Amino acid sequence: MSEKTTIYDIAKELNISAATVSRALNNNSKISKSTCKLVMETATKLNYKQNKLALALRSGKSNNIGVIVPRIDSNFFASVIRGIEEELYPNKYNIIICQSHEDEQREIENINTLLNAQVDGILMSISNVSSENDRIIKRVVEKNVPLIFFDRKKNIDGVSSVTINDFEGGYIATKHLIDGGHKRIAHLSGNQSLEIYENRFKGYKQAIADNGLDFNEDYVLQARSNVDAGIVAAKSLLKLKTPPDAIFSSSDFAALGAIQEIKEQGIRIPEDFCVVGFGNEPFTKFMELSISSVDQSPLEMGKMAAKVFLEQINNHENFKMEKKVVLMPELHIRKSSSKSSI
Amino acid sequence: MSEKTTIYDIAKELNISAATVSRALNNNSKISKSTCKLVMETATKLNYKQNKLALALRSGKSNNIGVIVPRIDSNFFASVIRGIEEELYPNKYNIIICQSHEDEQREIENINTLLNAQVDGILMSISNVSSENDRIIKRVVEKNVPLIFFDRKKNIDGVSSVTINDFEGGYIATKHLIDGGHKRIAHLSGNQSLEIYENRFKGYKQAIADNGLDFNEDYVLQARSNVDAGIVAAKSLLKLKTPPDAIFSSSDFAALGAIQEIKEQGIRIPEDFCVVGFGNEPFTKFMELSISSVDQSPLEMGKMAAKVFLEQINNHENFKMEKKVVLMPELHIRKSSSKSSI
């Protein structure tokens, strides 16, 4: 009972050939109704399950796709993965998850593992932009394994990507603060070597320029994406001779830390100081002092990445296709930046 | 360049047999140093990558394990998965993720898919306790595919599980409220047909009984795990002739909703009313009025589930092993329940 039954078992039982069984199982047109029915019956009787491994080996299609994320236990990445899964499930693809832990070496290992496992495609958010992983990424492209970047991308020929317009995100967040009457707006940025943070920063700068404000380099600090970094950053900003009166943070966590520190120093939010974050993490709307934040629509991003993959895989021609999808970010205005909604 | 190189390509290049190549690649003892070196060199030169699919088909081991969760975009499940991944990564296992969406039919499909994909084991948190999925779960056991439940389990012979002591969790949470001087403690429960919620409820009840308080059925409400459900529940609790003065909620989200409603009605927390949640969601500690909550150590749970799987897979004997690991929950006391820490 614990033995796996194969098409040969069914064939033997019925005194027919394995090929016929295979055909019947696959609803091949030219099989008599009777044998087809017989095969189906014995299949269920013997509790037959198709071995996808054998099928994959033969067809060269594993029906697995690999997803590489820096870490899975962040709301953003988990939501993207959910989106991917929901889009791919009806298409019979399984998802193999890898975490790079922001480590480039690990990322390369992940890609190799996935390639060895013969995945039909790789969807990834890169951890880092060094030239080290360029080589292997190019190899993926050469092997004609569809590769799609989401959120954190890299510009490489033949590689599609699904991102949000981070520039726009930075722009609308900053513009919102300017509209609120703020003139000294600081910016907490992430690792600028990543396009996403660079673009959010550029959007911020552009909004500043477009509205006749002065760009002040002292107002731009780098802060990792956690609460403590936000606290540290806010501390140093508030120590300036002319401290800012608002912050646009590239990270919700840093925004939270900044808010904590600002309130700690007796400054009122949003009356005296406003803050806007980025990412729309669940906690931003749960806070009593809810935090305004730019939403990245991770679910949609995941679905879109999956869709692009499907297009690519179904593009049987041998011309390479490269698609760049850019989603629009949406600013969710909450208490941390709206004096009216107090 | 886009062609995949196989051991035959290496063999041809070197005018030796594929068998020798295979042996050399696997560091087989009885291969001359020279040919071994030669093989290795040509392998890298030709950019050879072992096809795990072929290996899997031959060996019957895919080195993939399946993980089924109700949904992935919840901090708890994402963290468990992270734990699983980190533990299994060094052991060269890949993780295939499936979401059941709390739908039993989908869950059955997931199991079948994973079985078809020849996974070496299945780790799952069941969505539901009906008898429908019993049959398929039994089939997994019969097929000798290691099956491990985590968090939401079902008692089935031959199936291991890793859970937390939910009874204890409910008990310490309630006891903490009692110690705080509360005598009218309400409980928001989840779907009682799931062991976890049943046990949290039992722990609550036991703590009530052990401390000479009266159990009041009106104080026990079922609430789904979201903010709105918590609001609704709190509303109806506060309408009672003798409303409670504390709540132990089986869900952090419901706890948050309850807190919002309680404050809305002008009742002060924690001075007049205390609340303890369950799950230790990230937001609970971020709130200004931080929420006390029972931690489920999801990371550890994931790692443990993976360890149990590894033990099981390495248990080459044919006796079935069944292991039940129960982790201890930990109460994180925060502002929502501690008058002293205001």
Add this chain to the structure above:
DNA sequence: CTGTTAGCGCCTTCAT
């Protein structure tokens, strides 16, 4: 309509 054959890529007996 159905059977035979062959091969996907790998490893492992069995020979030598």
Add this chain to the structure above:
DNA sequence: ATGAAGGCGCTAACAG
């Protein structure tokens, strides 16, 4: 120390 052969489970040509 190496080669030849067979098979993991499946399907697609090629024959009938």
